[in-house]
Amino acid sequence: MKNMNFQVNLQGVIDLLSNHLYSDPGVFVRELLQNGVDAVTARKRLGHVFEESVKVELFPASSTLSFSDNGCGLTEAEIEQFLARIGSSTKREDPDAADDFIGQFGVGLLACFVVSAEIVLITRSALDGDPLEWRGKPDGTYTIKKLKRQVPVGTTVYLQAKPDYEEFFEYYRVSELLEKYGAYLPTPVLLREDKYERRINDAVQPWKLSKPEAIEYIEQSTFTKPLDIIPLHSAIGGVTGIAHVLPYAVSLQDEKKHRVYLKNMLLSDKMSNILPAWAFFVNGIINTENLRPTASREAFQENDLFFAVRDELGACIKQYLIELSERDPELFQRIVLIHRASIKTMAVEDEELYALFIRHLTFETSYGDMKMAQILEERTTLAVTASVDEFRQVSRVAKAQELMVVNGGYVHDMDLIRRLPAVAEDATVSILDSLTFAERFEQLDAEDKRAAQPMLEHSDRLLERFNCRSLVRWFEPADIPVLYNTNQEANFFRLVEESEKEANPLFGEVVRVVKNDMYEQPYARLCFNYNNPMVRKAAQTRDPALRKASIELFYTQALLLGNHPMSADELRMMNDSLLQFMNKGLDGETEASR
């Protein structure tokens, strides 16, 4: 057996890590900033007292820039071991210290090869020794030489723009990148070109601002004033942050963009999953000390810690809402009003939030849109429909019967309403079966029943082919002549019947099998309202042709009013009956004018 080592194509690996790991050439600024800050941290750990800083200087004439820090610097041995060895990092060596550093993978410096054909690094170690110059190339070769001249403790990296990358060495671009990544680093970061020098990071970190300051900060940076600021904390994640409550409604589908910092350095300004999915009415700005980044440093590793931290941050938002409902009911109401869709999603998922919110949420009822608290004041017995269509079919009639029907057809509403008895003891909730809904109306007396019987029989015969049965009752409001009720099962049956008519033989057979498999044929219901004068007239007419046309018109009109799709057969029937009435009317007119 021979033990062999993998062979590494060094140039290929460097190309992979520098050109393909990161999504944007500008990340070299982040990597150099991070190395500078880490070096300062390392020197502080040695007990040195010094005025820490990271200085960036631009030399536009030669498209060159330098990054200097007065951190720990490197000895020759350290250069050999860490700088010149890909994947090695001083920052992992000492597990105690690892938590203090931003870097950990030992590949960050390679990001410089995207914009520069060479890295020149001048360093003097805080542990003493000679100043050294290291030059590295993307083909994997490097040189080290001792410098004669004196340099201060720390490290300076020089880069020169490759063709097409000159813009990354211009003032506005470097300044923008430094601000993006480094605005909240604790070590002062200075940018200099010629004699002009300015400090990049003198602003207070947003997560350390007071509430009024945070509101002003968000207003200035997003041009919208947030409704409120929620403080975020997670002990296990070493997280402090703020979430601002958006002053406008956001859709469930909108991608969330939370701004996340790792040890005060920007990791991502569009992280979607650091807060729970239900929290889409807030935008977060958070800083974490403990979460681990991925190697590209654009996201966190999604390990158990990550999910535990997300739960803790979610709990902060919940706690805030619970307290707010007591402390500032007016603001609480405004948040509920603007973000009701989001809050309904939250309430479905969480019992505590359900109890907190349910009375403040608005539902569509037979009496119009109402808050649940109002609904319960009016009635404790509610009927909820399973679909928007069913609600439309029954709501007007239900109101005339003084029935509280709630539309359960929108996302989450059915779930929310059904769980009501858990928080409101005297509430009873039943699911309204729109098919049997009409049966509860007042029966006719014996005489009216007899009078209406021929029309009912006629109607059953005519509408059998549309799977519709008829009944007659007396109900309010009188201006509704008929009520057509169906439910999903009956609708499905209608659909099957339609396809059977249009299907080719093979599909027709499949449809027949499906249909025969159904236990009982579900019929839709056409309920005539004997309280309506037209219905009474139609029932009393002796002309069978007119009665037929009336039934057909009542039926098709009910379909139209209820937004039910009409088959070709039903449309034809509506046209025929309308024409018959027109004829009759026009004939009558000609006879009268004779």
Ligand SMILES: Nc1ncnc2c1ncn2[C@@H]1O[C@H](COP(=O)(O)OP(=O)(O)OP(=O)(O)O)[C@@H](O)[C@H]1O
């Ligand atoms: N400015 C600096 N001062 C002192 N040491 C440095 C400096 N820059 C780099 N080094 C040394 O070089 C090593 C490799 O740096 P590199 O940026 O490639 O990786 P890293 O910072 O350790 O990790 P990451 O890949 O996560 O950024 C570092 O661990 C550190 O020892």
